[in-house]
Amino acid sequence: MVAHLVRLRFLILANSLKKSPWQIVAVVIGALYGLGILAAVVAGLVALSFGSLEVARTVVTLGGAAVILGWWLIPIVTAGIDQTVDTARLVTFPIPLNTLVVGLTVSGVLGVPGIVTSVASLATIVTWRNSAPAAIAALICAAIAVLTCVIGSRLVAALATNLGSGRRFREAKGVLIFIPLILLGPILIGLSSVLSSAADALPDIATVIGWTPLGAIWAVPASIAEGSYGAAVVQFLIGIVTVGILAVLWRMSLARALETPPHSAAVKAGVRTIGLFGVFPATPWGAVAARALTYWLRDPRYAQSLIIVPVLPLLLFFYSGSFGSNALLNATGPIVALLLALSIYTDVSYDNTAYALHLEKGVSGVADRLGRVVALTVFGLPITLILCIASVWFTDAWRILPGLLGVSVGTFLSGLALSSVISGRLVFAVPAPGESPFKARPGGGFTLALTTFATWGGLAVLALPEVVLAVIGFVTGNALFGWLALLVGAVFGGALLVIGIRWGGAILDRRGPELLAQLQAQK
Amino acid sequence: MPESVSLPPALEIRGLVRRFGEKVAVDNLSLVVPSGSFYGLVGPNGAGKTTTLSMATGLLRPDAGDISIHGVDVWHNLLQAKRLVGVLSDGVRLFDRLTGTQLVTYAGLLSGMSREVVAERTADLLQVLDLESAGGTLVVDYSAGMTKKIALACALIHAPRLLVLDEPFESVDPVSSANIRDILDGFVASGGTVIVSSHAMDLVQRMCDHVAVIAQGRVLASGTTDEVRDGSTLEDRFVELVGGRRQGKGPEWLRIS
Numbered sequence: 001m002v003a004h005l006v007r008l009r010f011l012i013l014a015n016s017l018k019k020s021p022w023q024i025v026a027v028v029i030g031a032l033y034g035l036g037i038l039a040a041v042v043a044g045l046v047a048l049s050f051g052s053l054e055v056a057r058t059v060v061t062l063g064g065a066a067v068i069l070g071w072w073l074i075p076i077v078t079a080g081i082d083q084t085v086d087t088a089r090l091v092t093f094p095i096p097l098n099t100l101v102v103g104l105t106v107s108g109v110l111g112v113p114g115i116v117t118s119v120a121s122l123a124t125i126v127t128w129r130n131s132a133p134a135a136i137a138a139l140i141c142a143a144i145a146v147l148t149c150v151i152g153s154r155l156v157a158a159l160a161t162n163l164g165s166g167r168r169f170r171e172a173k174g175v176l177i178f179i180p181l182i183l184l185g186p187i188l189i190g191l192s193s194v195l196s197s198a199a200d201a202l203p204d205i206a207t208v209i210g211w212t213p214l215g216a217i218w219a220v221p222a223s224i225a226e227g228s229y230g231a232a233v234v235q236f237l238i239g240i241v242t243v244g245i246l247a248v249l250w251r252m253s254l255a256r257a258l259e260t261p262p263h264s265a266a267v268k269a270g271v272r273t274i275g276l277f278g279v280f281p282a283t284p285w286g287a288v289a290a291r292a293l294t295y296w297l298r299d300p301r302y303a304q305s306l307i308i309v310p311v312l313p314l315l316l317f318f319y320s321g322s323f324g325s326n327a328l329l330n331a332t333g334p335i336v337a338l339l340l341a342l343s344i345y346t347d348v349s350y351d352n353t354a355y356a357l358h359l360e361k362g363v364s365g366v367a368d369r370l371g372r373v374v375a376l377t378v379f380g381l382p383i384t385l386i387l388c389i390a391s392v393w394f395t396d397a398w399r400i401l402p403g404l405l406g407v408s409v410g411t412f413l414s415g416l417a418l419s420s421v422i423s424g425r426l427v428f429a430v431p432a433p434g435e436s437p438f439k440a441r442p443g444g445g446f447t448l449a450l451t452t453f454a455t456w457g458g459l460a461v462l463a464l465p466e467v468v469l470a471v472i473g474f475v476t477g478n479a480l481f482g483w484l485a486l487l488v489g490a491v492f493g494g495a496l497l498v499i500g501i502r503w504g505g506a507i508l509d510r511r512g513p514e515l516l517a518q519l520q521a522q523k
Numbered sequence: 524m525p526e527s528v529s530l531p532p533a534l535e536i537r538g539l540v541r542r543f544g545e546k547v548a549v550d551n552l553s554l555v556v557p558s559g560s561f562y563g564l565v566g567p568n569g570a571g572k573t574t575t576l577s578m579a580t581g582l583l584r585p586d587a588g589d590i591s592i593h594g595v596d597v598w599h600n601l602l603q604a605k606r607l608v609g610v611l612s613d614g615v616r617l618f619d620r621l622t623g624t625q626l627v628t629y630a631g632l633l634s635g636m637s638r639e640v641v642a643e644r645t646a647d648l649l650q651v652l653d654l655e656s657a658g659g660t661l662v663v664d665y666s667a668g669m670t671k672k673i674a675l676a677c678a679l680i681h682a683p684r685l686l687v688l689d690e691p692f693e694s695v696d697p698v699s700s701a702n703i704r705d706i707l708d709g710f711v712a713s714g715g716t717v718i719v720s721s722h723a724m725d726l727v728q729r730m731c732d733h734v735a736v737i738a739q740g741r742v743l744a745s746g747t748t749d750e751v752r753d754g755s756t757l758e759d760r761f762v763e764l765v766g767g768r769r770q771g772k773g774p775e776w777l778r779i780s
Contacts, residue, residue, distance in 0.1 A: 273659065274628045274642075282641070287632035291618060291625075298620040298661075353615035357677065359582050360612070361633040362605035433616060434663065513584045520615075 001095060005103030006110055031112070038116050045123040049130060056127055057222035058206040064124075064145060064218030065209050067117060071149035075157035097258070101251050108150040118146050124221065134225040137232070141239065145217045148243045155250040158257060179311060186318040210235060213242040280374075284363050288371020292347070293378060301350055301431055305343035309383055312336055313391070326395040333388030333408040340380040341415025342455060347372050349428040353519050358512075365508030369420045369501040376416065384408050403470030403482035410466035410489025415459055417493075417500025422455060424504040425511070427518040465492055531594035533558040533685045533716035534579060539588030541574055541740075548574045549585075550740035556718055556733070558593070561711045563731030563748070564720040565757070567765055571740040572720040573613055573689055580610045580687050592685055606634075609683035611674050613690040613720075619663035623654055623673050626662055630677035641680070648676040651706055653699050667694040675703065686710065686717045692726060704730060724758035738765045 048056040090100065108114055121142035128134035198205075210219030217239030223232035276294050280286035296302045313332045320328035348355055358368055388408050392401045428451070466489035473481030508515070534556040541549040549571045556562045566572050577583035579590050581601050590597040597604040618626055624645060631641035649655050652672045657665065662673055675691060686707070692700050707717050707730075721727050727734060728748060734757065735745035743764045744751050752760045762768050772778070 273622075274625055275622075277625055277628050277632065278638075282632055282638035284633050284635055287629050291621065291629050294625070295618075295620055351618070354618045356582060356612055356615040357618065357630060358633065360580065360605065360610045360678075361630060361681070362581075362602045363633050364602075433619065513582060516582055 001099045002103040002106055005095075005100075006107045009107040009111065034112070034116055038119060041120045042123040042126075045120070045127045048127045053222070053225055054203055057210075057219070057226070058203045060124055060127060060222065061206040061210045061215045061218045062202065064121075065212070065215035067120075068145065068149050068152065068214050071113075071117070071153040072156050075153050075160055097251065097255055100254060100258075101247070104154060104254075105147070105150055108154060109146060114146065114150060117149055118142070121145050124218075128221045128225055131225040134221040137224050137236075138221040141217050141220045141236070144239055144243055148217060148239070148246065151243060151246045151250055155246055155253065158250060158253040179307060183311065183314065186315070211238070213238060216242070283367070284361075285367040285371040285374065288358075288363070288368055289374040289378075290371075292372045292375035295350075296375065296379070299350070299433070301433075302343075305340065308339050309336055309387075312339075313387065327397075329395055330391045330397060330400065330404060332391045333384055333404055334411055336387055337380075337384040337408040337412040338415055338456075338459065340376065340384070341412045342419055342452075342459065344372055344376055344416070345419035345422040345451075345455060346428045346430050347419070347423045348515065349423070349430045349519070349522075350433070351519075352433055353516065354433070355519055356516055359516055365424065365505030365512070366501060367505075368508055369424065369504045372423075373416050373420060373497070373501060377412075381409075381412060384412055399477070399479065400470075400474055400482065402479070403473040403485045406466045406482065406485030406487070406489035407463070407470045408489075409486070410493040411459065411463045413489070413493030413497045414462040417496040418455060418459055418462065420497075420500040420504035421507065422451070422504075424507040424515070426451065427515065427522060429522055462496060463489075463493075530558050531591070532556055533560070533593060534687075534718065535589075535591050536575070536579060537589045539575065539578060539590065540586045541571075541578060541583070542586055548740055549578070552588075552737070552740060552742055554735055554742055554745060556716060558716055559711065559714055560716055560733045561707065561731045562716070562718045563727035563734040564718060564737060565722070565724065565727055565734060565761060566720075566737035567767070570737045572737055574740075575737070576610075576687050576689050576718070576720060577612070580608055580612075581605055582610070582612065606681070607683055608685045608687055609678035609681065611671075611678045611686075611688040611691055613693075617662055617670065617674060617677075619665075619670075620661060622659050622661055623649065623665070623669075623676075624658040626673055627676045627680055631680040634681035636681060644680055644682075645676075648679060651702060652676055653702065668696055668699065671695050672699060672703070679706075684715055686715065688717065688719045690721060691719055692721060692723060724756070724761055728752065728757040736761055736764050 045060070048059060095103075109118065122139070124142055125135050125138045128138045195202075206215070206219075209215035210222070216235040220232050220236045220239065223229070223235060276290040277287065280290040280293075296306070312335060313329070316329050316332055316335075317326075320326050385405065385408070388401065388404050392398055392404060466485045469481050469485035469488055473479070473485060532555045534554070536552060536554040539549050539552040540547070552571070552575060554575075564572050564576070574583065578585045578588075579592070579597065581597050581604055584598070592604045592607050595604045595607065618629065621629060627645045627648060628641055631644060632638070636644075649658050652675065654669065654672055654676070657669060662670060665673065671691065671693060672695065675688070678686060678688065691703065695703065707719075711717055719727070719731070731748055733746065734748045734751050736743045736751065744760075748757065751757070755763075
């Protein structure tokens with residue numbers, strides 16, 4: 001039965017490869033890459049045996065702890081999408097619990113990450129080759145460490161599946177994972193600078209980590225090599241107890257999962273509450289605004305656009321730091337205004353065929369446009385203004401505030417105007433409702449990129465008056481131009497918005513059925 | 524059933540044509556739905572039912588043909604026609620990130636009704652459709668049958684004179700289905716008109732006073748249900764008209780003994 005589960009695991013991998021030759025190519029490239037890294041790691045571990053005992057102890061303990069931590073953390077993100085055998089699917093088969101525990105553990109060890117980890121762990125034997133007892137201990141500890149990795153990750157995966165079976169949690173996770181990805185550059189640079197400045201402290205950190213569940217098992221051979229056998233015994237016990245507790249917890253969660261398969265609990269609000277529909281005016285455009293704003297709060301595809309708001313200032317702050325001037329930070333307001341205003345030009349495409357309701361009820365095009373614009377303006381404009389003021393306060397450049405506000409407000413209003421026209425005319429291949437916000441639809445990339453390019457170009461032209469005025473103000477230092485930019489941005493942008501809403505509305509009135517047919521075709 | 528000559532029919536379709544590329548989905552179709560009738564539209568998959576109903580309700584522009592609802596030309600007076608008709612479309616999404624209550628409220632407000640009226644009707648509709656306890660749940664978490672019912676509530680909220688329901692009973696449980704039938708019967712009895720498309724012949728035969736059989740974009744037979752079934756059952760008559768029945772009992776291995 002154990003062999004059966006392991007075979008099933010490889011069958012699933014093989015079958016998923018059969019689906020597309022490109023996936024095989026990707027796997028081969030990934031495997032080569034992984035083998036390269038593995039070779040480098042093994043070589044490094046071998047090289048450590050020629051260096052000092054302290055360096056070897058530090059590297060093995062810290063690296064090993066990082067590996068275990070990685071194994072434990074990754075399932076939080078990937079729960080439900082990894083290819084290893086999913087317990088929920090095995091529920092219907094009559095498999096004894098203990099067989100299942102052993103089978104899943106073995107299949108976990110024999111997966112690609114398991115094999116790589118095992119090889120690297122076993123390479124620590126070579127690291128400790130100068131002391132025979134330490135080398136023997138390294139062999140045993142490597143096996144225990146790999147089990148700690150696999151069983152711990154299984155436990156976390158099981159817990160994450162229980163937690164993550166709700167739609168809400170899954171969606172939040174899908175969006176939140178994006179934040180560290182955007183900030184990856186700054187994080188890596190920051191981390192490396194911290195590490196290089198704290199290099200002297202690393203041996204002490206390793207000593208501390210060596211007494212925690214993460215590092216204890218890796219520290220055992222080092223302690224033996226140093227001759228402190230008492231410490232080695234205690235550390236070994238910590239390691240054994242860790243893996244034991246993990247195994248017991250995992251077995252319990254498995255037993256529970258087999259009896260009560262995870263089900264998604266629907267979130268309930270009060271029956272009578274109509275939320276934002278009670279806040280906006282009881283008119284068609286008010287209803288559209290309430291609906292759109294509700295979607296901004298509930299639909300991860302919109303949340304994706306919102307992420308930029310907290311992340312962008314951080315990015316600009318980081319990069320302006322490397323330029324040695326904070327001036328870049330002042331661009332936060334205009335950029336956020338631009339991104340937010342243009343985020344609704346795929347609005348009807350996001351509606352998908354649900355847009356049919358607007359047609360069925362005979363909603364006027366102007367009401368449709370106006371509602372969507374109002375929903376975004378309600379929070380988008382305050383955010384833009386706050387970011388402008390905050391950035392100016394931070395960089396202490398109050399004199400540019402009027403010009404900056406002019407550019408931001410002008411860009412925001414003109415962008416809304418442009419979005420109102422475009423989203424009424426064109427349908428884009430965007431992720432359907434409920435799909436991951438980052439899913440690419442076939443054929444969508446090119447047209448979307450092309451239109452985005454054209455839209456940005458168009459917006460640059462529309463916002464030119466206030467931008468020119470503001471720049472003159474920044475360069476000459478004449479406050480009058482800043483105030484003029486603010487005036488032009490608000491008035492000219494506002495006029496453009498009125499035109500945009502009317503024009504977009506007229507397009508919808510005329511081409512509503514054709515738009516729906518397009519939406520249906522790309523469904 | 525006595526038909527008043529002076530009243531225009533609830534729905535009148537003349538010479539309707541719609542092509543999708545090479546394929547002719549609706550081929551010169553003509554149909555008259557008398558005011559106050561409970562009209563069944565039956566036909567095999569791909570017969571053009573959904574396409575016809577989409578064009579009749581202003582959701583899909585016809586290539587040719589005239590459609591009028593209670594005398595209002597649909598494609599010349601879209602807004603006026605849409606006020607008269609409530610639509611349950613098959614195969615379109617709903618704004619499913621709203622709760623059931625919110626979705627029905629949204630549909631009502633879009634029709635231009637006041638908040639008080641919308642609130643009252645939403646509560647009534649959720650009650651008669653057995654959705655009261657699910658009013659606070661997001662529609663995306665609904666079962667298929669519940670989704671159908673909430674869509675029906677959206678179609679009913681503005682009290683239309685003509686109801687056009689595409690597959691309203693699909694995956695709806697028997698109890699809710701009976702409740703919906705009661706609502707529709709009451710609606711017809713009070714002078715409204717209902718058009719339903721369905722695959723369930725028994726249901727159509729029991730429920731509808733008029734029926735039209737559609738295949739390959741044309742009307743094969745139409746009239747009162749009794750006329751169309753002509754002494755036979757509707758199902759037999761349908762198969763006779765449409766054709767395509769296979770002989771035999773299925774593969775040998777599928778028989779237990």
